[in-house]
Amino acid sequence: MSPKQWEVVYAGRMSAAAKQTGRAAPRGRMDKRQAILAAAFDVFARRGYAQAGVDEVAAEAGVAKATVYNHFGDKETLLREAIAASAEEATAKNLAAVERLVDSGGDPRELLEDVGFRLIQCYCDEQSWALRRLLYAELAHLPDLLEIVQVRASARVRQALADRLARLALAGRLRITDPDAAVEQLSALLTGPLEARAEWGTRRLSAAEMRQVATAAIDTFLHAFGSRA
Amino acid sequence: MSPKQWEVVYAGRMSAAAKQTGRAAPRGRMDKRQAILAAAFDVFARRGYAQAGVDEVAAEAGVAKATVYNHFGDKETLLREAIAASAEEATAKNLAAVERLVDSGGDPRELLEDVGFRLIQCYCDEQSWALRRLLYAELAHLPDLLEIVQVRASARVRQALADRLARLALAGRLRITDPDAAVEQLSALLTGPLEARAEWGTRRLSAAEMRQVATAAIDTFLHAFGSRA
DNA sequence: AATGATTTAGACTCATCAGTCTAGTTTGAT
DNA sequence: ATCAAACTAGACTGATGAGTCTAAATCATT
Missing domain, CATH: 1.10.10.60 (Homeodomain-like)
Incomplete structure (x- = not known):
C-alpha cells in the first residue's frame, strides 16, 4: 500500500x-x-x-x-480501544445479516431462518465470544465498557432488526404490534440456546447445529408472530 | 452452635x-x-x-x-471452591422454583407465569449475576470451571424443568413432543431478554419489569407449545 | 490441667509487570 | 539531502501480591 x-x-x-x-x-x-x-x-x-x-x-x-x-x-485505554474496535467490527457483520431481511414475496419462514442462521453465525464467531467474555469479565471494574458495546453495537443491531420486522408486519407477512418486543423475543430465541450448546464459547458449533437452533427459534417465533398463526 | x-x-x-x-x-x-x-x-x-x-x-x-x-x-483452589459453593446455592433456589411447576387443574398460563417469574428472580439475583460474570471471565484459563457449573447447576435445573414440562404435556395441558427442546426455548425466552434489560447485571430490575418479561416469555411459549394454540 | 491441632499477626521472599527513560535507528515528507 | 516525528531494544523503577515462615495465642478434647 x-x-x-x-x-x-x-x-x-x-x-x-x-x-x-x-x-x-x-x-x-x-x-x-x-x-x-x-x-x-x-x-x-x-x-x-x-x-x-x-x-x-x-x-x-x-x-x-x-x-x-x-x-x-496506558493499558486501560488500550483495552477500551481494542474492545471498541472489535465491537464495531462485529456490529458491521450483524448489520449485514439484518440487511438481508427484506420481503421478497415468498414464505417469510424461509427468509427469517436464513437471517437467523446468519445472525447465529455472527454470534458464534470466535471473536464474538471473546468480546462477550472480555466484556463480562471487566464490566465490574470498568463500567463504561457497557456503554461502548451497548450503544455502539447491541442497540444498533436491535434497532435495525426492529425496523425490518416492522416493514414485514406492515406488508402483512407478520402479525406484530410492538416491533421492539418482537425483537426481544426473537433474539432471545436465537441466541439463548447458544450459551449452553456452545458451552459458553468453549465449543465450536457445526453449521448443522446452528441451522437447527435457527429453525427451532423461527418456528417458535412464527407461532407467536406469524400472520397465519 | x-x-x-x-x-x-x-x-x-x-x-x-x-x-x-x-x-x-x-x-x-x-x-x-x-x-x-x-x-x-x-x-x-x-x-x-x-x-x-x-x-x-x-x-x-x-x-x-x-x-x-x-x-x-492456593488462590486458584479457593476460587474453584467458592464458585462451586455459590453455584450449589443458586441451583437450590432454582430447583425450588421449578418444584412449584405442578398441574393444579387451572390455566397453565398462570402457573407458568408464576414459575417463570420466580426463575427470573433467581437469575437476577446479585449473586447469580456475579457468578456468571466470574465464570465468563475465568473460563478462558480455567476451563474446568465449566464442568462445575454446567453439570452441577445448569444441567440439573434444565433436567428438572424438562421433567415438569413432560408431566404437564402428559396431562394434556401442553402440546410438547420434545421436552428438552421445549425447555431450551422456554429458558431462552425467560433469560434472554434479561441480559440487555439488566445491562449485564449492572442494573437492578424492578419486580414489575421481571413480571413483564415473564409474561411476554410465557405468552410466546404458549403460542408454540400451548394445547389450545 | 494437659495436649495437639488450629489460628493469628506480621515480617519476609520472590516474581511479575505497568510505565519510564535513554540513546540510537528508521521513515516520510519536503 | 535533510529534518522531525515515529520507532526500536532494552535497562530500570516501583508497586503489588502470592505464598512462606515464625513464635505466640487460642481452642477442643481428654
Whole structure:
C-alpha cells in the first residue's frame, strides 16, 4: 500500500473516533496502530486483561512496548480501544445479516431462518465470544465498557432488526404490534440456546447445529408472530 | 452452635467433596471455612479474580491469611471452591422454583407465569449475576470451571424443568413432543431478554419489569407449545 | 490441667509487570 | 539531502501480591 492510502485510512478513523468519543486524536503510523489493536484484543481475549502483559501485546503486534504507550497512553485505554474496535467490527457483520431481511414475496419462514442462521453465525464467531467474555469479565471494574458495546453495537443491531420486522408486519407477512418486543423475543430465541450448546464459547458449533437452533427459534417465533398463526 | 453440630456439617461436606472431586479433604474448623468461602466469592465477584488479593479475602472473612492457605492451599483452589459453593446455592433456589411447576387443574398460563417469574428472580439475583460474570471471565484459563457449573447447576435445573414440562404435556395441558427442546426455548425466552434489560447485571430490575418479561416469555411459549394454540 | 491441632499477626521472599527513560535507528515528507 | 516525528531494544523503577515462615495465642478434647 502507498503512503497516500494509509493517510486516507488514518484520517477516516481519526475523524470517526473524534466525533464519537472526543478522545485525544491517535498519534503515530496507522498500520502499527491497527496491528496493536488486533494483537491487544487477541492477547486480552486469550489471557484476560489482568493476566495479559503489555510486553506480550507489543511482541504479538511486532512492535516495541514504547510504541504501544505512544499510541494508547496506558493499558486501560488500550483495552477500551481494542474492545471498541472489535465491537464495531462485529456490529458491521450483524448489520449485514439484518440487511438481508427484506420481503421478497415468498414464505417469510424461509427468509427469517436464513437471517437467523446468519445472525447465529455472527454470534458464534470466535471473536464474538471473546468480546462477550472480555466484556463480562471487566464490566465490574470498568463500567463504561457497557456503554461502548451497548450503544455502539447491541442497540444498533436491535434497532435495525426492529425496523425490518416492522416493514414485514406492515406488508402483512407478520402479525406484530410492538416491533421492539418482537425483537426481544426473537433474539432471545436465537441466541439463548447458544450459551449452553456452545458451552459458553468453549465449543465450536457445526453449521448443522446452528441451522437447527435457527429453525427451532423461527418456528417458535412464527407461532407467536406469524400472520397465519 | 455446639461443636457436635459443626462436626456433622464438616463430615457431610467432606464426603461430598471427596466423592465429587477427589481433592484432598478440607482441614480446619468449619465456621472459618464457610466464612472464607463467602468472603472469597464476594471479593472475587467485586474485583475480579486477578485483582482480588488473598489478604483482602482474609480480611473480609475476619481471618488470618495463613488460615486461608491452611484451608485451600492456593488462590486458584479457593476460587474453584467458592464458585462451586455459590453455584450449589443458586441451583437450590432454582430447583425450588421449578418444584412449584405442578398441574393444579387451572390455566397453565398462570402457573407458568408464576414459575417463570420466580426463575427470573433467581437469575437476577446479585449473586447469580456475579457468578456468571466470574465464570465468563475465568473460563478462558480455567476451563474446568465449566464442568462445575454446567453439570452441577445448569444441567440439573434444565433436567428438572424438562421433567415438569413432560408431566404437564402428559396431562394434556401442553402440546410438547420434545421436552428438552421445549425447555431450551422456554429458558431462552425467560433469560434472554434479561441480559440487555439488566445491562449485564449492572442494573437492578424492578419486580414489575421481571413480571413483564415473564409474561411476554410465557405468552410466546404458549403460542408454540400451548394445547389450545 | 494437659495436649495437639488450629489460628493469628506480621515480617519476609520472590516474581511479575505497568510505565519510564535513554540513546540510537528508521521513515516520510519536503 | 535533510529534518522531525515515529520507532526500536532494552535497562530500570516501583508497586503489588502470592505464598512462606515464625513464635505466640487460642481452642477442643481428654
